[in-house]
Amino acid sequence: MKDFDTAELERKFQEKIDKDIKIEPKDWMPDDYRQTLIRQISQHAHSEIVGMLPEGNWITRAPNLRRKAVLLAKVQDEAGHGLYLYSATETLGADREQTIDDLHSGKAKYSSIFNYPTVSWADMGAIGWLVDGAAIMNQVPLCRCSYGPYARAMVRVCKEESFHQRQGFEIMMQLAGGTPEQKAMAQDALNRFWWPSLMMFGPNDAESKHTAQSVKWKIKRHTNDELRQQFVDVTVPQAEMIGLTIPDKDLKFNAETGKYSYGEIDWTEFWEVVKGNGPCNKERVDARRKAKENGEWVREAANAFAQKRALKKSA
Amino acid sequence: MSKNEWPLWEVFIRSKQGLSHKHVGSLRAADAQMAVENARDVYTRRSEGISIWVIESKDVYASDPTEADALFEPADSKVYRHPTFYDVPDGISHM
Numbered sequence: 001m002k003d004f005d006t007a008e009l010e011r012k013f014q015e016k017i018d019k020d021i022k023i024e025p026k027d028w029m030p031d032d033y034r035q036t037l038i039r040q041i042s043q044h045a046h047s048e049i050v051g052m053l054p055e056g057n058w059i060t061r062a063p064n065l066r067r068k069a070v071l072l073a074k075v076q077d078e079a080g081h082g083l084y085l086y087s088a089t090e091t092l093g094a095d096r097e098q099t100i101d102d103l104h105s106g107k108a109k110y111s112s113i114f115n116y117p118t119v120s121w122a123d124m125g126a127i128g129w130l131v132d133g134a135a136i137m138n139q140v141p142l143c144r145c146s147y148g149p150y151a152r153a154m155v156r157v158c159k160e161e162s163f164h165q166r167q168g169f170e171i172m173m174q175l176a177g178g179t180p181e182q183k184a185m186a187q188d189a190l191n192r193f194w195w196p197s198l199m200m201f202g203p204n205d206a207e208s209k210h211t212a213q214s215v216k217w218k219i220k221r222h223t224n225d226e227l228r229q230q231f232v233d234v235t236v237p238q239a240e241m242i243g244l245t246i247p248d249k250d251l252k253f254n255a256e257t258g259k260y261s262y263g264e265i266d267w268t269e270f271w272e273v274v275k276g277n278g279p280c281n282k283e284r285v286d287a288r289r290k291a292k293e294n295g296e297w298v299r300e301a302a303n304a305f306a307q308k309r310a311l312k313k314s315a
Numbered sequence: 316m317s318k319n320e321w322p323l324w325e326v327f328i329r330s331k332q333g334l335s336h337k338h339v340g341s342l343r344a345a346d347a348q349m350a351v352e353n354a355r356d357v358y359t360r361r362s363e364g365i366s367i368w369v370i371e372s373k374d375v376y377a378s379d380p381t382e383a384d385a386l387f388e389p390a391d392s393k394v395y396r397h398p399t400f401y402d403v404p405d406g407i408s409h410m
């Protein structure tokens with residue numbers, strides 16, 4: 001057995017990262033790298049799964065069969081995204097059930113955006129357009145993440161996300177071009193989801209404690225503020241195009257930089273929601289916990305059936 | 316963690332006739348048949364496959380990445396296995 005020198009292993013590891021060589025599950029990696037990835041990927045997986053709830057809320061009340069089929073397909077994709085990501089955490093040695101229990105106990109976090117209620121059909125539009133739009137901004141650079149299984153899962157996810165955003169924008173566009181009541185619904189949804197969507201990119205760079213190390217490890221390629229800016233710059237013209245108003249009186253286009261400057265984000269609200277005091281935190285986690293508890297007998301029965309079948313086969 | 320957790324399966328998909336099965340990820344299922352059914356929903360929602368293989372993850376025996384250099388060294392040192400090793404004079408074609 002060789003005597004492994006950790007410093008040397010770390011140096012070689014960073015060298016691989018710098019050369020854009022992917023890290024694969026059985027490769028040596030620093031413990032912090034592993035823990036950072038487990039935390040980030042499981043948080044991401046939880047967001048996909050919890051994210052099904054606010055939209056699932058409207059499946060039975062979609063305005064027509066086409067919208068219903070589309071929303072159903074979208075929510076099913078989110079389930080798939082959650083599953084790709086849980087399987088990526090398992091490649092790092094995390095136990096899937098423990099990971100899920102951490103969500104249920106409140107130990108693990110998920111994206112705060114899903115702690116806001118979906119009170120009207122227009123919210124399905126706002127979520128697809130803004131929330132999936134912001135998710136795409138975050139996820140596209142993750143396709144080049146240094147950890148192979150995460151990067152591969154993100155490639156698959158990103159391919160599927162673009163339909164999510166388009167169907168949401170289509171809903172908003174149609175409402176915005178409809179009756180005054182429909183347009184008001186669309187504007188109201190934009191008003192409620194705009195700021196929480198900007199918060200999806202996380203704290204300002206100055207406050208973000210993990211960014212520097214994650215950039216060095218090529219887990220992250222851009223800072224929170226860079227991605228947020230990119231999101232504002234692409235989304236504002238889309239809102240204008242369909243005749244909706246971004247609810248920010250400080251929003252200004254800077255012709256010199258080609259970028260928008262925007263108002264101050266309410267970080268007190270952000271941290272309150274992260275801490276569990278958002279409008280739906282309890283409801284969301286309760287729903288997930290109940291889903292697990294109510295499915296317990298199904299998992300047990302499936303196991304019993306599998307054992308029976310295996311016995312029959314070996315007999 | 317409960318003892319009821321389903322085993323982990325590795326999923327391989329043949330995307331079209333003529334191509335080999337390729338690893339796409341993993342999932343949990345009570346048995347092989349359920350693993351195939353779940354793989355259909357998780358990994359082929361957009362016609363990504365026409366055939367699925369599943370194998371329990373614990374049955375995969377993999378080479379050790381720390382021994383990759385030694386394991387693959389014999390191939391590295393045999394450049395004469397490649398056609399570019401040989402000089403073919405000008406004027407010789409179809410070779």
Ligand SMILES: [Fe+2]
Nearest residue numbers: 048077078081
């Ligand atoms: Fe997703």
Ligand SMILES: [Fe+2]
Nearest residue numbers: 078132161164
């Ligand atoms: Fe999505």
